[in-house]
Amino acid sequence: MAIKYDKIIASEIISQFGGRPEMLVQVLHALVERYGYISDEAIRQVATELNISRAEVHGVVSFYHDFRTSPPAKHILKICQAEACQAMGSRQLTAHAESKLGVQMHGSTDNVTLEPVYCLGNCACSPAVIIDDKVYGRVDANKLDKLIDECGV
Amino acid sequence: MSNQVTVFVPRETSAVSLGAHDVAEKLAAVENVNVVRNGSWGASWLEPLVEVVVGDDRIAYGPVEVGDLDSLLEAGFLTGGKHPLCLGPISEIPYLKNQERWTFWRCGLIDPISIADFQAHKGFAGLQKAFEKGPEYVLDQIKTSGLRGRGGAGFPTGIKWQTVADTEGEQKYITCNADEGDSGTFSDRLLMEGDPLNLIEGMIIAGFAVGASKGYIYLRSEYPLTRRVLTKALLAARDSGWLGQDIQGSGFDFDIDIHIGGGSYVCGEETAMLESLEGKAGVIRYKPPLPAIEGLFGKPTVVNNVVTLGSVPLIMALGAEKYAEFGVGRSKGTLAFQLAGNIKRGGMVEKAFGLTLRELIEDFGGGTATGRPVRAVQVGGPLGAYLTAEQLDTPLDYEAFAEMGGMIGHGGIVVFDDTVDMAAQARFAMEFCAIESCGKCTPCRIGSVRGVEVIDRIVSNEDREENITLLNDLCDTMIDGSLCAMGGMTPFPVRSALESFPEDFNK
Numbered sequence A: 001m002a003i004k005y006d007k008i009i010a011s012e013i014i015s016q017f018g019g020r021p022e023m024l025v026q027v028l029h030a031l032v033e034r035y036g037y038i039s040d041e042a043i044r045q046v047a048t049e050l051n052i053s054r055a056e057v058h059g060v061v062s063f064y065h066d067f068r069t070s071p072p073a074k075h076i077l078k079i080c081q082a083e084a085c086q087a088m089g090s091r092q093l094t095a096h097a098e099s100k101l102g103v104q105m106h107g108s109t110d111n112v113t114l115e116p117v118y119c120l121g122n123c124a125c126s127p128a129v130i131i132d133d134k135v136y137g138r139v140d141a142n143k144l145d146k147l148i149d150e151c152g153v
Numbered sequence B: 001m002s003n004q005v006t007v008f009v010p011r012e013t014s015a016v017s018l019g020a021h022d023v024a025e026k027l028a029a030v031e032n033v034n035v036v037r038n039g040s041w042g043a044s045w046l047e048p049l050v051e052v053v054v055g056d057d058r059i060a061y062g063p064v065e066v067g068d069l070d071s072l073l074e075a076g077f078l079t080g081g082k083h084p085l086c087l088g089p090i091s092e093i094p095y096l097k098n099q100e101r102w103t104f105w106r107c108g109l110i111d112p113i114s115i116a117d118f119q120a121h122k123g124f125a126g127l128q129k130a131f132e133k134g135p136e137y138v139l140d141q142i143k144t145s146g147l148r149g150r151g152g153a154g155f156p157t158g159i160k161w162q163t164v165a166d167t168e169g170e171q172k173y174i175t176c177n178a179d180e181g182d183s184g185t186f187s188d189r190l191l192m193e194g195d196p197l198n199l200i201e202g203m204i205i206a207g208f209a210v211g212a213s214k215g216y217i218y219l220r221s222e223y224p225l226t227r228r229v230l231t232k233a234l235l236a237a238r239d240s241g242w243l244g245q246d247i248q249g250s251g252f253d254f255d256i257d258i259h260i261g262g263g264s265y266v267c268g269e270e271t272a273m274l275e276s277l278e279g280k281a282g283v284i285r286y287k288p289p290l291p292a293i294e295g296l297f298g299k300p301t302v303v304n305n306v307v308t309l310g311s312v313p314l315i316m317a318l319g320a321e322k323y324a325e326f327g328v329g330r331s332k333g334t335l336a337f338q339l340a341g342n343i344k345r346g347g348m349v350e351k352a353f354g355l356t357l358r359e360l361i362e363d364f365g366g367g368t369a370t371g372r373p374v375r376a377v378q379v380g381g382p383l384g385a386y387l388t389a390e391q392l393d394t395p396l397d398y399e400a401f402a403e404m405g406g407m408i409g410h411g412g413i414v415v416f417d418d419t420v421d422m423a424a425q426a427r428f429a430m431e432f433c434a435i436e437s438c439g440k441c442t443p444c445r446i447g448s449v450r451g452v453e454v455i456d457r458i459v460s461n462e463d464r465e466e467n468i469t470l471l472n473d474l475c476d477t478m479i480d481g482s483l484c485a486m487g488g489m490t491p492f493p494v495r496s497a498l499e500s501f502p503e504d505f506n507k
């Protein structure tokens, strides 16, 4: 995820969406996919290239949970906090993750950023977590430990 | 080639979340095995559910972990051999056999991205009928079927389509709401992963009926696998002339793009979704104007849920009367109920309206996963009331549920056992509203933050009576002063928890 921001490549990514302002949310997703977050530099460039104000871009970035404005760790671990997962112990699982990683929700170690998510559609196999873009089901403390260890130390 | 064995291993989020990719990979390396990645049948508790084609049967095994494969191969499962994981022919599994499959009938059965397989199972038959008979006929059929929106509000689909058809406009849009934000729901996902061409067909039919040439699928970002399957299905449809210019020589043009949401629950509300599709923050719009009249980019727009659109092709292929035979009263057809949370046999159950929660939770679901008594059930997502174990005999239809202050919504059923702390659940409802509020109305934005604080004070026994009164007043203010159901219905789970489980607020 530690890819350095590059104006030329960012410009290519933005132009893939035809420079259309209505593609703003999609453009931001593409930038997050590449750079992990939306930097001030990215906000300026997106505003210029889509021909909208910086405040507008800022407004959209801050509205959506998906668009973080600081770099995440190597991996992003999201634990589902919604009801079906609560019914199967996601609160305890979250507490376990926090103590194992030594950070609170929204915090990061070098390798893992811990975040909440509200439903992964895996509610029949809860509790569910997602690491980067891979969903896991029926995750207990043991399974989570293994998954976290696989993220590296 | 004759001794090739076909094995189905789902490429579906739940199955994959439990190791289906590894199982598929290992099986593909076995000589003479042809692995097909199907969707899920919806019996999620059996995932990964692997099927082996033996003669005319598909013999099911599950749940299969990669570590089970050696013993399965040894037991001769490639010829349907006996094994503790063997479930017999897929068609005989009671959970599936006792359903009434309509919208989901191809889910699990076919290779989701194969046009040939789709067409071998009535795929595009509904669209061809539509092309043959014309838009008026389609509108009539959808009205006659009694189909109502499956996204939550239950609005009659035919009337919505008629409004868009009747509104003048050079450009109209079909938007598919695939934001599926309610906890406990995954039927949209199952359909998009298991039979995406069905959704595509439904959207084309809608476009043809109302005169729209462009469709969008607004897909939640929490569904990365769904996005991959949908993208492949759209490509396959385009490559075979079922999407794009002059579809199959009909003279009708229609194309579909996928837009990914930003992880915001309110963006499932239709006007917020339209804002988001326009690239903006998902702030709710005032209604009127209705999206049907001034929707996406101000143009007449159909907004329908995935399951609503996915029910259309078969209605067209088999006839509206056939669909209307299912159900009770004004709740026609089938609903994909989803059993989630603390449930032994979680998954999707498509049944005609009118069965009871108890039948679903006990007969299909087998009770709780933990084996403890059911204490609370939340139906209809995070804005749905909490029901007690005594309220499970209410028949599931829109009207009967509304009468007892509940809602069926998108059909999600989340079960909790007797270890649940209902004060914590009430607190979470307020907290979720505070996190997800679009910010437009004060009662929702501020009220929910206050709600969390007040519940905390009640639980810690600070001025209990005053604070309970305060919480009730707060709920009234939110119900009366909110523009949409986010603020307007958050009080339902809160109040029902307080009323039905007062002891949890007084420990």
Ligand SMILES: Cc1cc2nc3c(=O)[nH]c(=O)nc-3n(C[C@H](O)[C@H](O)[C@H](O)COP(=O)(O)O)c2cc1C
Pocket (backbone or CB within 6 Å): B148, B149, B150, B151, B152, B153, B154, B155, B177, B178, B179, B180, B181, B182, B265, B266, B267, B268, B269, B270, B271, B303, B304, B305, B306, B308, B309, B484, B485, B486
């Ligand atoms: C807060 C909120 C969230 C909603 N989320 C969804 C959703 O995720 N999916 C959906 O189809 N409808 C959702 N709806 C309902 C939509 O506003 C709309 O009624 C529906 O998409 C219309 O399609 P239908 O008539 O086919 O159900 C939501 C409504 C509200 C108030």
Ligand code: SF4
Pocket (backbone or CB within 6 Å): B266, B284, B436, B437, B438, B439, B440, B441, B442, B444, B445, B482, B483, B484, B485, B486, B487, B488
């Ligand atoms: S009720 Fe809440 S989510 Fe709905 S419009 Fe008002 S502030 Fe936005």
Ligand code: FES
Pocket (backbone or CB within 6 Å): A080, A081, A082, A083, A084, A085, A086, A118, A119, A120, A121, A122, A123, A126, A127, A128, B183, B184, B185
């Ligand atoms: S509630 Fe956690 S996956 Fe749906």
